[in-house]
Amino acid sequence: MSYQQEYQTSIEQPERFWQQQADKIHWFRKPRTLLQKDDHGIDRWFVDGELNTAYLALDQHVLAGRGDDIALIYDSPVTGNKKQYSFSELTEAVALFAGVLLNQGVEKGDRVIIYMPMVPEAAIAMLACARIGAVHSVVFGGFAAHELAVRIDDAEPKVVVSASCGIEIDRVIPYKPILDEAISLAQAKPSGCVILQREQHPCELTAGRDVDWQQALAAAQPADCVAVRATDPLYVLYTSGTTGKPKGVVRDNGGHAVAMHYSMELVYDMHPGDVFWAASDVGWVVGHSYIVYAPLIRGCTTVFYEGKPVRTPDAGAFWRVCEEYKVKGIFAAPTAFRAIRKEDPQCQLARQYDLSALKTVFMAGERLDPPTYDWVDQHIQRPIVDHWWQTETGWAIAGNHMGLEPATPKAGSVTRPSPGYHVQILDSRGQLAAAGEQGSIAIKLPLPPGCLPTIWRNHERFEAGYLNTYPGYYVTGDGGMLDEDGYLFVLGRTDDIINVAGHRLSTGEMEEVVAGHDAVAECAVIGQSSDLKGEEPLGLVLLKDGVDIDEEQLKQELVQRVRDNIGAVASFKNAVVVQRLPKTRSGKILRKVLRNIANNEEYSTPSTIDDPACLQEIEQALKEKGVS
Ligand code: COA
Ligand code: AMP
Numbered sequence: 001m002s003y004q005q006e007y008q009t010s011i012e013q014p015e016r017f018w019q020q021q022a023d024k025i026h027w028f029r030k031p032r033t034l035l036q037k038d039d040h041g042i043d044r045w046f047v048d049g050e051l052n053t054a055y056l057a058l059d060q061h062v063l064a065g066r067g068d069d070i071a072l073i074y075d076s077p078v079t080g081n082k083k084q085y086s087f088s089e090l091t092e093a094v095a096l097f098a099g100v101l102l103n104q105g106v107e108k109g110d111r112v113i114i115y116m117p118m119v120p121e122a123a124i125a126m127l128a129c130a131r132i133g134a135v136h137s138v139v140f141g142g143f144a145a146h147e148l149a150v151r152i153d154d155a156e157p158k159v160v161v162s163a164s165c166g167i168e169i170d171r172v173i174p175y176k177p178i179l180d181e182a183i184s185l186a187q188a189k190p191s192g193c194v195i196l197q198r199e200q201h202p203c204e205l206t207a208g209r210d211v212d213w214q215q216a217l218a219a220a221q222p223a224d225c226v227a228v229r230a231t232d233p234l235y236v237l238y239t240s241g242t243t244g245k246p247k248g249v250v251r252d253n254g255g256h257a258v259a260m261h262y263s264m265e266l267v268y269d270m271h272p273g274d275v276f277w278a279a280s281d282v283g284w285v286v287g288h289s290y291i292v293y294a295p296l297i298r299g300c301t302t303v304f305y306e307g308k309p310v311r312t313p314d315a316g317a318f319w320r321v322c323e324e325y326k327v328k329g330i331f332a333a334p335t336a337f338r339a340i341r342k343e344d345p346q347c348q349l350a351r352q353y354d355l356s357a358l359k360t361v362f363m364a365g366e367r368l369d370p371p372t373y374d375w376v377d378q379h380i381q382r383p384i385v386d387h388w389w390q391t392e393t394g395w396a397i398a399g400n401h402m403g404l405e406p407a408t409p410k411a412g413s414v415t416r417p418s419p420g421y422h423v424q425i426l427d428s429r430g431q432l433a434a435a436g437e438q439g440s441i442a443i444k445l446p447l448p449p450g451c452l453p454t455i456w457r458n459h460e461r462f463e464a465g466y467l468n469t470y471p472g473y474y475v476t477g478d479g480g481m482l483d484e485d486g487y488l489f490v491l492g493r494t495d496d497i498i499n500v501a502g503h504r505l506s507t508g509e510m511e512e513v514v515a516g517h518d519a520v521a522e523c524a525v526i527g528q529s530s531d532l533k534g535e536e537p538l539g540l541v542l543l544k545d546g547v548d549i550d551e552e553q554l555k556q557e558l559v560q561r562v563r564d565n566i567g568a569v570a571s572f573k574n575a576v577v578v579q580r581l582p583k584t585r586s587g588k589i590l591r592k593v594l595r596n597i598a599n600n601e602e603y604s605t606p607s608t609i610d611d612p613a614c615l616q617e618i619e620q621a622l623k624e625k626g627v628s
Contacts, residue, residue: 003405003416010419010448011139017419018045018449022254023263025297026060027051028227035446038231040463041413042453045447046230046254053234053253054098054131055225056092056261057296061272067091067149069273071296073325074120077313078167079200085120090127092222097121098128099220104159104192104211108133108226111236113157113190114282115139115148117166117177118306118364120214121196122282123292125161126235129315130253133228137236140283141166141175142503142569147246148182151238153247154456156188165201169311174204177506229252236456237285239391240506241465242495248456249391251288256394259292266418267387268329268362269403272299275325275357279332280307280317284503285391286365290331293393303327309336316349326357333365333502334372338532341372347379358382360402364389364587365502366534367490370411388414388490390476391504392466397421397443397476398488413487420448430470435484440494442473490593496591498535500571507537507591510572513565514558521548524581525572526595528627537625538598539575540618551577563622578621584608594618598628 010017012417015034022031031049038044074083085093106112112129114136116122122138129136137155139148151161160183164175176195183189195205196213205212234253238246264270268290276295280286295302303325309318309332318340322330329357332358341347361376361384368386376384383406387399400406400415401619407415415424422444425433433439445467451474455462469475477497480490493499507525514523521544527535539558543549555575562572582590585608596603597619605612 001404003401003407006404007093007417007419011422014420014446014448018258019628021449022046022049022258025051025056025261026372031230038453040454040459044231044252044255044453045449046258048599049254050227051229051230051254051257052126052131052225052227053257053293053297054094056125056257057130057293058087058094061299062091066272066299070301070304072120072123072304072487073275074304074306075321075324076118077317078307078335080168083120084473088312091601093124094127094131095222095224096217097124098131098223099130100216101134101159102223103216103220104194106134106158108228109135109232110159111135111137111155111157113137113139113152113155113160115141115160115162115164115175115281115553116196117175118281118304119163119198120195120304121163122302126282126288130234131225132223133226133232135233135235137238138282138283138288139391139568140237141173142283142336142567145178145181145185146503146565147567148178149185149518150246152182152186153188154192154238154333155236157190158192160190160193161196162193163196164198164203167200167306169308170238174201174203180206187393224387227440228253231453235288237391239285239290240497240504242497242506242508244506244509244512246506246509247458247461247465249452250454250456251450252453255449255451256293257297259395259448260289262295263418264294264298264300265403266401267332267385267396267399267403269360270298270300270329273301274328275303276329277303277305277321277325277327277331279309279330279336280365280502286331289394301325308339310339310343314349315340315344316352319350319353319355322355322358323353328357329360329362330358330569331364334363334368335501335533336365337372337376342351342532347375350379355380360385361517362387364396366499367492369534373411384409386414388478388488390453393447394452394567396411398423410483410487413483413489415488416486417488417556423482423488424473425480426470433481436481438479438481438491440470441476441478441480441490442470443476444589445472445474447474449599452464498537500527500535500537500569501533503569505537505566505570509566510537510539510562510570513562514541517554517558517561519543519549519554520558521545521580524589524591524594526591526598528574528595533571536574537570537572539572539580540594541575542579542581543577574627576621576625576627578618580611580617582612582614582618583610585610598622600628
């Protein structure tokens, strides 16, 4: 079928279209009602269907005679370990860990927080939750105790699954102290923790609360898959919003399974037995969708990589993994390729490996800048697919659909909307923008299966943040345009979210932490362009009257505060003291113009500004400090 036909059908007859996709997965009870509004008036897919996501990812392949095929390849240059799990082995491991969770008193609908490094046990824990209908919430290992505590309080998990440590290149990061501190900070105390001891840094267990992973397995019986409703939540994944409090994106079971299966073929052209490698982390949505669920549901082999693109041990790591496991599709953030380019500008190391199995390079998570595109194109000589999506949608809103009808790419464009996503550009009045005109990228409702139906225990935030701005539309938070050929260009966030090394972070959250310093009266944190990480945060700080503090010392203290409160992953490394911050007459900080100044971009003085002279002062201060 052509892209045009497939897209048209998905928009004009969504129920018929998605029924056909739903028919391709195994249901315990097939859905008869395809689309129905819930009590909040939100469109829900496959409402009377019943299924089990872990069954789709594992058991069904074993039952189909593929038990000996490889499901998951663990490759860990940071520990020197490699291990492969067949579908049978992974199914057994998941069933047994599901038994551990049952022994811990976890029931259908209970939440389980998973705070783990990139070890296969993280995927085992996720799939074990899915098996018994528990709701997992994976927290990225780079987040500090406070961030973990916030998530514990919001999700109220019965159990936390963690490991004794993570490894960052050659540095051991002990997880247990972070976990202990988070639990002591949190109001909602989990009743138990299951801890995976790693030989690089075993930890002491807390008596009465913690159990050792291996010992817990020895005491457990394998548990069966339970049937859950399509609309039951599979997981909650916290992501940055514009305020300090992260939002829990809810993913349901039915829509997600259908979307994962469909997108694996549509976008990535992956078929049972193919090897797919998403070089991300299970703590991000890419890890949920394309390290764990989609490849396994589609019967592919997934690569689970505990390492970095560089320094583990060198900038040839990506190519080594592609050769060793005959990777057909690799998916990473552009930052990863920028890091490789920095260390191996001529891409010499790639020539040492046989990349003949590699068909396509997929990138997402941040804007794909033309120099990075050109470099990968020149040296790897494979189709490069830039696709655009977000935690909320769980799969590509737009991309070049390798499994359908690849289009000729256009520089700077994420190509075309995916079937199911009625993408439109709206101007500030909510009117349709003309072709080539910039505006807010919105999706006309209903959203396709797999997208979030709500924010965990905060439906108002879902409506206020995404649905109320333009009734009948989901607002993505990104600005952009559609050209005359229907190609989509994503031009950046319209809110205060920044993208640092493909990690989505809230400047509002960093501002709260910086403003909490005793010397700070007020601050603005903005994203500044970075050759490696795309963007990096920069703090502009106004001191309290009468405070006398060395600026370098203040900077160090602020950097440490952000590390302690949010985590190293925020990459907050720079802060500058300014005399004033530009504001509107009603007192709102003009962050956009600050961004322009810090990035040496042209700007026009906003008409709402209280005192235009302030802008020159800031320009001067940043220049003097060598920041812009
Ligand atoms: N646990 C603990 N700490 C972590 C961590 C984890 N899982 N992940 C990152 N960190 C720490 C890093 O060690 C670093 O600490 P430091 O400031 O003490 O050096 C800090 O968080 C920033 O990490 P990062 O942004 O990853 O920078 P880096 O300099 O270590 O590495 C890249 C740069 C480009 C190699 C790396 O960012 C990368 O591989 N990016 C790929 C992007 C990606 O996977 N995106 C996911 C969405 S698709
Ligand atoms: P996350 O929810 O962490 O996946 O981050 C989603 C945000 O990252 C999007 O809203 C975009 O701002 C940005 N993003 C993701 N993919 C792309 C892309 N291919 N091009 C430009 N921006 C992207």
